[in-house]
Amino acid sequence: MTTKNTIAVLVNDHPGVLQRVSGLFGRRGFNIESITVGQSEEVGLSRMVIVTIGDKNNLEQIEKQLYKLVDVIKVIDLSSKPMVARELAMIKVKAEPPQRPEIMGVVETFRAAVVDVGTTSLIVQVIGDTEKIDAMIELLKPYGIRELTRTGVTAMIRGNA
């Protein structure tokens, strides 16, 4: 059964690490839906969060193949546990003055924020899980989306684990 899986990969913060990891996905025919990288809690290590679509065997192979990379320290299948997953999107939406109150209504409902106001547009910033951001985009589409950028998912296991 094909599912969406989120895995966290703790890697050495060496040049080329992102290429090694993403290259491995490409070469082995695994799919990357999103990938985020940044500092981890430890100096010298980065944490990547990768969302990938595949079945149980794919996921097992991805984990095992990742562990073969010398720069990979740890691989955690986050989606097998209760996790918090968030991404951020910025949406530049067309907004002539008459539409603005309506748009602000959508923004407030979603607990999003307007982070820039132009004469004919607004930049809306929204943080949440993928579904929430998808929904926000759907609602803003009728006004005219001029530019859209999403960070991809970053995630963590809930609780003390």
Next chain:
Amino acid sequence: MSAQIPEVRSTNELREKWMKPEVITGSEILLRSLLLEGVDCVFGYPGGAVLYIYDAMYGFEDFKHVLTRHEQGAIHAADGYARASGKVGVCIATSGPGATNLVTGIATAFMDSVPLVVITGNVISSLIGTDAFQEADITGITMPITKHSYLVRDVEDLPRIIHEAFHIANTGRKGPVLIDIPKDISAAQTLFVPQTGPVTMRGYNPKVLPNKIQLDKLTHAISEAKRPFILAGGGVVYSGGHEALYEFVRKTEIPITTTLLGLGGFPSGHELWTGMPGMHGTYTSNQAIQQSDLLICIGARFDDRVTGKLDGFAPHAKIVHIDIDPAEIGKNVPTDIPIVGDVKAVLELLNQDVKRANRADAWRAQIQQWKNEKPYSYKDSDTVLKPQWVVELLDETTKGGAIVTTDVGQHQMWAAQYYKFNQPRSWVTSGGLGTMGFGFPSAIGAQMANPDRLVISINGDGGMQMCSQELAICAINNIPVKIVIINNQVLGMVRQWQELIYDNRYSHIDLAGSPDFVKLAEAYGVKGLRATNKEEARRAWQEALDTPGPVVVEFVVSKEENVYPMVTQGSTIDQMLMGDE
């Protein structure tokens, strides 16, 4: 017979002198570090970006440097050296085209888990990324085909990097490691502190010892099995586990097949050995896999040339997979008993408990019957030379004792089928990648690693022309490889496929225009001989054996001969074309 390869100087005194901390250049650090790792021979080709390294090598005799005529020759030679010795093969090339010429050889070693340390030069650090003259992103290019790679950014890292590279290349599942050294790094100076201690790397800890519970499961499964069968691969040879494997078979009396890369890992004369499995394997091995109820895979990776169609592979068997690489387990074939660990360590532990497979007597008899009824066979001829007969001639006259390297194609399969290997590291062939051009240069490396052994390189007329320039190396260094060319004047394996699968449409396989191989050899100062019938063949081959230096022997063989048995793609391995024997 002994190769006339110049001896390297005794390094003990030098080592003591050199291994004191001292401020030296990156190039000198490289050479001293290689010595520390026990390197006695490197294969290479100089160029602009490695000139500081070659300058440091001027007058340097602590290890031998073999100047090949092409970087591809250098890396295949390093590969042959590693396969035939168990040591790490080392090769050096310059930046850009020098480095990219290594790609085929790196991929070859990667597919077959051969330990190599590949050193490339690069343009000076400040020019990296500017498309400078002879610049190529070789670490980027080779990322998918190396076990690990380094681009050295600071000369101070160099001693650690070299020490780590050798450790990574030759532990766990072995493989090639690339070190790319920018020109300014090889010139820069720093205090060299020799690195010899154990390597600790947080992200690299190969698991050597297996899980005891899984071993017990296997021991139990063996006692239950009625039709147990062993499929052993290259991992047996690489781990040095051949004696433990022999003991395992002696105790359990389970019949055994060895894959192409596993040949020599188990003595071929043993009554429980069934020959190679897979596409050109024996009837017995393929039937045994398909009918087994317990298939014990040891240091092999279920390559598609072994399994044939995966749906329907070993349909009745409980699958046991012993491998040092956890990612191999379950990759192609679902596994019932996974055992992660070094093959030698696993077998030695198993041998403490394991007992004879007592319920398998009828099975053993069945396997003997298949072996007797369906051995490899071909229709011999007195008018034309048959390639299988040529391999049998090589086998009889050398009593299976030579190191044999091959290129890729029909001759490779005939060598695998008809030469009888009885010891490990006697068989050097490109399995996973199937690299033409590999056979001859790999023999140079195998001979460098084993100056006192007979090394025979079996090639087709196609593959020989992919690296024939290395004849110069044999001549100059008097490397006494016996270079056999099985000449059928076509790309034989392609011809076979076109005949059997593409309805006799022989598209672009005629090798007309090949050189006169005897004259080619002579042009390089190597003795050349030719044989077109059995009598000439016996005489020429004996002359080759009696000649102390390198010899090329061309056997002109029948053009139409095919390799049988054959499992065509998309079939299960018990659906075999047996030929018209």
